[in-house]
Ligand code: BES
Ligand code: ZN
């Protein structure tokens with residue numbers, strides 16, 4: 181029987197972006213960058229605003245006391261001879277501190293601030309090296325999750341003040357660039373940023389609409405459209421093959437678990453990569469129930485799976501020359517008469533047994549099975565990411581993810597993350613946890629007796645399941661996967677971290 185199909189209940193809209201050497205003849209606005217200077221802001225050099233009109237804009241900016249501080253937005257009426265209704269200046273901070281991330285954030289702020297416009301020309305930088313950052317910022321910054329709305333007609337007939345703002349199509353951007361020469365850079369930036377938005381769409385869905393079966397169906401739809409091979413194991417197949425960890429976490433819910441596998445097999449692959457991501461579609465904690473406050477945010481506990489799926493889709497669209505198999509275990513962690521109990525011993529896929537002393541440490545339980553399965557394919561590298569521990573936020577804050585694993589790969593991924601503006605920090609696994617993981621009741625236990633270094637303990641737990649000789653990395657994204665407010669190119673709610681880090685790494689492997 182064919183699987184039931186489900187569609188995403190809501191998606192954030194994405195701004196169309198194109199490159200042009202020539203300034204469009206008519207746009208609602210021309211966007212320029214301005215640097216901070218203590219006397220008066222300086223216009224960042226660009227081919228679309230110079231000479232007399234640039235002088236007029238400079239005067240206008242001084243008159244309204246624009247400063248050029250990072251992400252400051254100033255709207256001015258455009259001088260004659262500029263083919264746009266308005267000039268919008270975005271602050272870039274000090275000229276000597278300009279980097280990709282400054283531009284990405286400025287472009288993101290522009291995109292979020294100009295939602296009322298339809299066509300916008302963007303001349304933020306003449307530097308071709310920085311074009312990708314501008315394109316990424318515009319696409320990611322314009323994304324906003326629209327929510328699931330009852331009265332769809334509100335968008336058309338309702339009085340202006342009642343209209344759902346998210347219903348307006350976002351602005352179309354024409355960016356200063358060379359459509360031929362810059363095609364590759366442009367395409368990588370666009371596909372990467374759109375994949376971030378897809379991951380956000382997955383994560384933003386509430387768990388009323390997102391459970392293992394429906395989520396597997398969302399994934400299948402997008403993955404097949406991108407040309408990936410898709411395999412979905414249902415609860416019967418999981419039982420048959422002995423996926424004891426995924427089944428144990430899933431057994432408390434009436435909505436049974438799934439295991440989804442995606443395959444990207446380009447013709448000339450240099451390396452073989454396994455990606456794995458945590459896909460808990462809702463985490464109540466199970467019998468070790470979480471406190472009520474903030475529990476609603478646990479719709480995001482599948483952020484790791486969303487990121488690896490979106491990165492794999494990006495790899496397919498960009499035809500990245502690396503063989504990728506992506507494995508995502510999907511389960512809903514619920515307390516019920518059929519749920520696992522603290523003290524239970526379960527047998528993982530592959531045979532290792534775990535004593536479950538806290539049912540809220542469920543991510544590592546489903547990931548263990550998935551990591552063993554992924555290791556069977558004998559990849560060169562295994563990279564796994566998960567909203568795994570509250571301890572990640574205690575250690576590194578809400579915006580920096582922790583990277584653990586094999587020394588070289590761990591350090592490289594942390595560095596690449598910082599390079600693309602997804603803050604990351606390498607964390608060493610701890611010797612004391614090799615003892616702490618032992619238990620008289622089973623091969624290993626799923627929590628340690630004390631709470632110190634809880635992020636690293638989870639890393640040590642996962643390390644037990646990685647196949648021999650495979651270089652691996654574990655990215656704990658508990659904080660960075662979700663944002664309570666929008667800023668720069670980061671949307672409120674799901675952020676799509678670490679999709680761009682993964683895509684950057686895959687691109688690097690292929691080159
Ligand atoms: N999904 C949570 C981790 C989490 C917390 C993600 C907050 C995002 C925001 C995870 O399953 C969990 O509950 N971990 C426990 C582990 C503990 C019981 C050892 C934690 O971190 O408290
Ligand atoms: Zn949990």
Ligand code: ZN
Nearest residue numbers: 460463481543
């Ligand atoms: Zn969890």
